[in-house]
Amino acid sequence: MTKTYLGIDVGGSAIKYGIVDEKGEVLSSSSLPTIDDKADVLQKFAAIIRESGNVSAVGISFPGVIQGKGYLKTAGAIHSMFGVDLYAEMLKITDKPVAILNDANAATLAEAMSGHAQGISDYILIVVGTGIGGGIVINGQIFAGATGMAGEFGLISLDIYSDNAAEDISFSRHGATIGGLARYYHEISGDETVDAKEIFQKYEANDDLATQAVKHFYQSLAFGIINTIVTIDPEKVLLAGGVTNRPTFITELTAEIAQIKNSFPRYDSIDFPKIEVAYHKNNAGIVGAAYAASQI
Incomplete structure (x- = not known):
């Protein structure tokens, strides 16, 4: 059975998300408005994961400097997320494997999955x-x-x-x-x-x-x-x-x-x-x- 993954892309104005197959094809996608409030961001992550169904793992693209598995040293325009250990927060939300990375790094990896860097x-x-x-x-x-x-x-x-x-x-x-x-x-x-x-x-x-x-x-x-x-x-x-x-x-x-x-x-x-x-x-x-x- 083909595995699917949930990709969440956080921006200053919108949180975009979609289900992606192993070939890098986006099977479905949607978005929610970004509110500069930590609790709201985490609540939306939880809702998106519930909506995503039986995906194999979750990936989150976030602006700013990200250290380790997901410590947000900075977070772009989302100031309420500065200094947040997002990986630790995600462990409270889901038991699915979670990967967290900088937004530019996510765009870079997209090219390896199904773009011009395959x-x-x-x-x-x-x-x-x-x-x-x-x-x-x-x-x-x-x-x-x-x-x-x-x-x-x-x-x-x-x-x-x-x-x-x-x-x-x-x-x-x-x-x-x-x-x-x-x-x-x-x-x-x-x-x-x-x-x-x-x-x-x-x-x-x-x-x-x-x-x-x-x-x-x-x-x-x-x-x-x-x-x-x-x-x-x-x-x-x-x-x-x-x-x-x-x-x-x-x-x-x-x-x-x-x-x-x-x-x-x-x-x-x-x-x-x-x-x-x-x-x-x-x-x-x-x-x-x-x-x-x-x-x-």
């Missing part, structure tokens, strides 16, 4: 959104690091010789869509546009300032990705986030990476991995949490 043992996923985040898989396992911070790519510094504060020279501050592209465009134009689509439309219309901003965005993203490549040496780099839906995104990005690679002779001896857009979109957290549950 059969690949070493890869990274970089999420390009308001900021930059991601996950690292080494030898087929999520690498969380000593304190659960591995994959916080957005904290990488891109210009150590700048007099600006560390945050101002971070990967997130230059290679993200809101923190990077939109912020930089506002700085050079005075236009408060925060929609990346509008900036790309102006870029396609040959607007000089939009062109400068998009060039800065792709160059920053390229350098950040190269930093991760030469540090981790993955077989593949996957990219996620709304900007990756742009039809020419990968072509434009890889052209910038190639230009940087060609300008630095030391890179000639390095085989850069394939870079592509992640397969999973809205259900990535559910599928990744279910995959973690399947590995218990």
